[in-house]
Amino acid sequence: MTTATTDSVTVEQLLGMQRRMHEIRFFEDITKDWFSRSLVRGSTHLGQGQEAVSVGVASALRAGDTTTCTYRGHATVLAQGAPLDRAFAEILGKEQGLCRGKGGSMHLTDLSVGALGSFAIVGAHLPVSTGAAWAAQLLGTGAVSATFFGDGAANIGTFHEAMNLAGVWKLPVLFVLENNLYGEYSPIATTTANTRLSDRAAGYGMPGVRVDGNDVVAVLDAAAHAAERARAGEGPTLMEAMTYRQSGHSRSDPATYRPAGELDAWLARDPLLVCAGRLRELGAADAEIDAVREEAEKTVHEAAERALSWSEPAADSRFDDVWENR
Ligand SMILES: Cc1ncc(C[n+]2csc(CCOP(=O)(O)OP(=O)(O)O)c2C)c(N)n1
Ligand SMILES: [Mg+2]
Incomplete structure (x- = not known):
C-alpha cells in the first residue's frame, strides 16, 4: 500500500478537506435520522467511514473534470461541490432537489459541478465516465473523468470493458475502486479469487495503486499523480482505496455478519x-480542528432546515424532465 507524507498539502488545504469530510458525515447522519423517521421514501446507502476517498479525489480534480458514482454516492457528489441543501432536498423528494425530487438518494446528479450521475445498477457508470474521457480526448479539453465504484463492481463485465477500452485508447480516466471489503452482505474473499484488486490494472495496460482510503492525504497524492498522467495523455489509472463502511449495506441492514472487533478496528482509523x-x-492547533467541525455542523444543519421547509413538486410536473424535450 502506498503511504504519503503531508509534504504535498498546506494546513489551510487540509483544514478545508477536513471541513468537507465533516459536512459529508453530518449529511449522512441526518439522512439516516430522516430515514428512521420515515421522511424519505425508497432506500438509502450511507457511506460513513468512506469520506476520505471522495474528498481526496475531488481535491485533485479541477473545473471541467467529471465524476460518476454509485447509489452510495452522496459523498462523491457533495465533494464535487453540489450544494448541501439541494442534495438534501433531492433525498426528501422536494421541488428544489438536484433532480427536482425525481431521483432521490440513489441518483444525486449535478452537471454544474461535473457530477454526471449516481447509478443504482452496479457497474453501469464506468462506461459513462469512459465515454466522457473519450469526448475530452477528442475535443482536447484536458479534462479528466473519475469514476467511483465498489469492490463488488470489479466483478461486473462493464468494469473490464471500460478498463480495456480506456487502456487501449489511453483515455484520461481515473478508476476509483472503493474497496470496503463487502459487496452487500458478502465478504470479498467469498466472491473474489484475487482480493488485491489493484492487480487487475496490469491486464489492461495501466498502473494499479493501492492506497489507504481512510487517509485523505494518501488519496489526494495518488489521485493527483493519476490526474497528471491522464492530462499528459499517458492514459488511465486504477486506484484501489482500502476503506470500510461503518454501517450496513443499506438502511435495512444491521450488518450482523461482520466478525467481532472488525468495526472497532476501523472506527479507530476513522x-x-x-x-x-x-x-x-x-x-x-486543536482549537482550529474543533472549529472546522463546529462550522460544518452548523452549515449542514442549516441546509437541512432549508430543505425541510421547501415544497413538494406540483402533481402536474410529474412528467417534466423525465424525457428530453426536443
Ligand atoms: C447489476 C446489478 N447487480 C446486482 C445489484 C444488487 N446490488 C446492489 S449493491 C450490490 C453490492 C455492490 O457491492 P460493491 O460494488 O462492493 O459496492 P458497495 O455497496 O460496497 O459500495 C449489489 C449486488 C445491482 N444493483 N446491480
Ligand atoms: Mg463493497
Missing part, C-alpha cells in the same frame, strides 16, 4: 481522526 492527526503533524 478518516476524520486520521485527518486530525495529519493536521496536528502539520502544526494545526
Whole structure:
C-alpha cells in the first residue's frame, strides 16, 4: 500500500478537506435520522467511514473534470461541490432537489459541478465516465473523468470493458475502486479469487495503486499523480482505496455478519481522526480542528432546515424532465 507524507498539502488545504469530510458525515447522519423517521421514501446507502476517498479525489480534480458514482454516492457528489441543501432536498423528494425530487438518494446528479450521475445498477457508470474521457480526448479539453465504484463492481463485465477500452485508447480516466471489503452482505474473499484488486490494472495496460482510503492525504497524492498522467495523455489509472463502511449495506441492514472487533478496528482509523492527526503533524492547533467541525455542523444543519421547509413538486410536473424535450 502506498503511504504519503503531508509534504504535498498546506494546513489551510487540509483544514478545508477536513471541513468537507465533516459536512459529508453530518449529511449522512441526518439522512439516516430522516430515514428512521420515515421522511424519505425508497432506500438509502450511507457511506460513513468512506469520506476520505471522495474528498481526496475531488481535491485533485479541477473545473471541467467529471465524476460518476454509485447509489452510495452522496459523498462523491457533495465533494464535487453540489450544494448541501439541494442534495438534501433531492433525498426528501422536494421541488428544489438536484433532480427536482425525481431521483432521490440513489441518483444525486449535478452537471454544474461535473457530477454526471449516481447509478443504482452496479457497474453501469464506468462506461459513462469512459465515454466522457473519450469526448475530452477528442475535443482536447484536458479534462479528466473519475469514476467511483465498489469492490463488488470489479466483478461486473462493464468494469473490464471500460478498463480495456480506456487502456487501449489511453483515455484520461481515473478508476476509483472503493474497496470496503463487502459487496452487500458478502465478504470479498467469498466472491473474489484475487482480493488485491489493484492487480487487475496490469491486464489492461495501466498502473494499479493501492492506497489507504481512510487517509485523505494518501488519496489526494495518488489521485493527483493519476490526474497528471491522464492530462499528459499517458492514459488511465486504477486506484484501489482500502476503506470500510461503518454501517450496513443499506438502511435495512444491521450488518450482523461482520466478525467481532472488525468495526472497532476501523472506527479507530476513522478518516476524520486520521485527518486530525495529519493536521496536528502539520502544526494545526486543536482549537482550529474543533472549529472546522463546529462550522460544518452548523452549515449542514442549516441546509437541512432549508430543505425541510421547501415544497413538494406540483402533481402536474410529474412528467417534466423525465424525457428530453426536443
Ligand atoms: C447489476 C446489478 N447487480 C446486482 C445489484 C444488487 N446490488 C446492489 S449493491 C450490490 C453490492 C455492490 O457491492 P460493491 O460494488 O462492493 O459496492 P458497495 O455497496 O460496497 O459500495 C449489489 C449486488 C445491482 N444493483 N446491480
Ligand atoms: Mg463493497
